[in-house]
Amino acid sequence: MDAATIALIIQFALKYGVPAAQALLALFVKKDPTQADWDDIFAKAKAYEAYGINPPSTSVLGAL
DSSP, X not given: OOHHHHHHHHHHHHHHOHHHHHHHHHHHHSSSOOHHHHHHHHHHOOXXXXXXXXXXXXXXXXXX
16 A cells, blocks of 8 residues: 555544544455445545534633
8 A cells, every 4th residue: 555545544534533544444455346335435424523522612722
């Protein structure tokens, strides 16, 4: 796997979460992924903010 592909997966993980990136990585390894496989990945992907880990109303710097 080349550096550009690794960078893409890391960027995907930062935006959509680690589980979505793991599923994306599985498609890069899969011999013949179908369009349905790709559609499934992007249907499951949600923005990292949607996980509710750091709600928009709070600030890490404001807590210091």
